[in-house]
Amino acid sequence: MLDYTKIFHVPGGRFFVYITQSGRFKMNSDHAILHIKDQNPLVHTITNQVVANDVANVLLAIGASPIMAIAKEEVEEVTGMAEALVINMGTLTSDSLESMILAGRQANAQGKPVILDPVGVGATTFRKKSAQKLFENVDMTVIRGNASEIASLVGVSWQSKGVDSKDGANSPIDVAVRLAEKRHCIVAVSGKTDIVTDGTRVFAVSNGDQLMAMITGSGCMMSGIIGAFLGVVDGSDMLSRVVLAHAAFGIAGEWAADSGINGPGSFRAALIDVLHSLSDDDLTKHARIERIIQ
Numbered sequence: 001m002l003d004y005t006k007i008f009h010v011p012g013g014r015f016f017v018y019i020t021q022s023g024r025f026k027m028n029s030d031h032a033i034l035h036i037k038d039q040n041p042l043v044h045t046i047t048n049q050v051v052a053n054d055v056a057n058v059l060l061a062i063g064a065s066p067i068m069a070i071a072k073e074e075v076e077e078v079t080g081m082a083e084a085l086v087i088n089m090g091t092l093t094s095d096s097l098e099s100m101i102l103a104g105r106q107a108n109a110q111g112k113p114v115i116l117d118p119v120g121v122g123a124t125t126f127r128k129k130s131a132q133k134l135f136e137n138v139d140m141t142v143i144r145g146n147a148s149e150i151a152s153l154v155g156v157s158w159q160s161k162g163v164d165s166k167d168g169a170n171s172p173i174d175v176a177v178r179l180a181e182k183r184h185c186i187v188a189v190s191g192k193t194d195i196v197t198d199g200t201r202v203f204a205v206s207n208g209d210q211l212m213a214m215i216t217g218s219g220c221m222m223s224g225i226i227g228a229f230l231g232v233v234d235g236s237d238m239l240s241r242v243v244l245a246h247a248a249f250g251i252a253g254e255w256a257a258d259s260g261i262n263g264p265g266s267f268r269a270a271l272i273d274v275l276h277s278l279s280d281d282d283l284t285k286h287a288r289i290e291r292i293i294q
């Protein structure tokens with residue numbers, strides 16, 4: 001059992017951890033993956049040039065359908081036919097920002113989930129200002145990023161290098177809760193342990209493998225997978241599904257790492273293979289989810 005009180009030590013002791021028996025926290029969706037495979041949600045993804053192919057492939061592997069469309073002439077139409085919208089700032093341009101706003105407004109108007117991945121948001125002034133513009137125009141359902149990205153969105157300093165997060169003095173829980181409160185949405189902070197919160201309830205998901213940090217795009221893929229989990233009619237709450245999406249991707253990472261791969265290249269392929277065969281039963285048995293009480 002992990003001792004989260006050590007991992008998430010917060011000056012002032014704002015958080016402590018409620019450890020569930022067997023380390024698993026039962027979520028209220030037992031059929032999340034089945035629903036994705038049955039309903040085959042279309043996920044409109046405006047992502048970066050580095051990872052578009054990987055994100056499309058993980059969406060297909062889990063049972064969703066990807067559509068990568070970026071032209072401002074068509075994004076509203078595409079979001080109109082999709083079940084979820086994923087916006088990723090990885091290789092942002094003024095044009096793609098405009099498209100993200102158009103697509104985001106369309107999704108909001110139709111009550112469709114919008115997932116924002118603020119890749120490298122703290123790295124440049126352009127990205128910071130663009131994120132601000134996005135928040136002024138679009139209500140996000142989920143913001144998912146690494147710790148330095150989420151910290152940057154609440155004005156907390158955190159070490160980073162380009163699009164990657166390094167060590168930080170603050171707690172990832174603290175910055176996640178602050179951003180969720182600020183933007184009134186679900187926030188997920190990825191890392192060795194992922195934190196998912198709506199500002200009130202906080203969950204820690206400890207599935208995953210260190211190889212996930214050795215390929216580019218694992219965070220972007222995670223954001224795409226959230227789009228698949230939120231793009232279905234499931235009967236369960238959004239927060240549970242975002243938590244389960246993290247567990248599913250983390251389990252896929254663990255099993256891919258364990259599948260006789262040779263290194264990061266074959267790990268990336270194995271990740272897609274494992275996601276393709278992952279079931280709700282696997283998720284129930286192997287998810288390591290804990291609830292953190294503030």
Ligand SMILES: Nc1ncnc2c1ncn2[C@@H]1O[C@H](COP(=O)(O)OP(=O)(O)O)[C@@H](O)[C@H]1O
Nearest residue numbers: 146190191192194208209210212213218219222
């Ligand atoms: N050291 C690690 N051990 C286990 N899983 C990890 C580790 N680092 C990242 N992951 C997983 O990889 C995915 C992407 O996280 P991360 O690398 O933090 O995002 P990003 O690629 O956006 O920086 C998440 O699902 C996370 O749980």
Ligand SMILES: Cc1ncsc1CCOP(=O)(O)O
Nearest residue numbers: 048050090216217218219220
């Ligand atoms: C390397 C890089 N540069 C711009 S976007 C990108 C990919 C980032 O992917 P991730 O955040 O999932 O590691």
Ligand SMILES: [Mg+2]
Nearest residue numbers: 119146219220
């Ligand atoms: Mg990222």
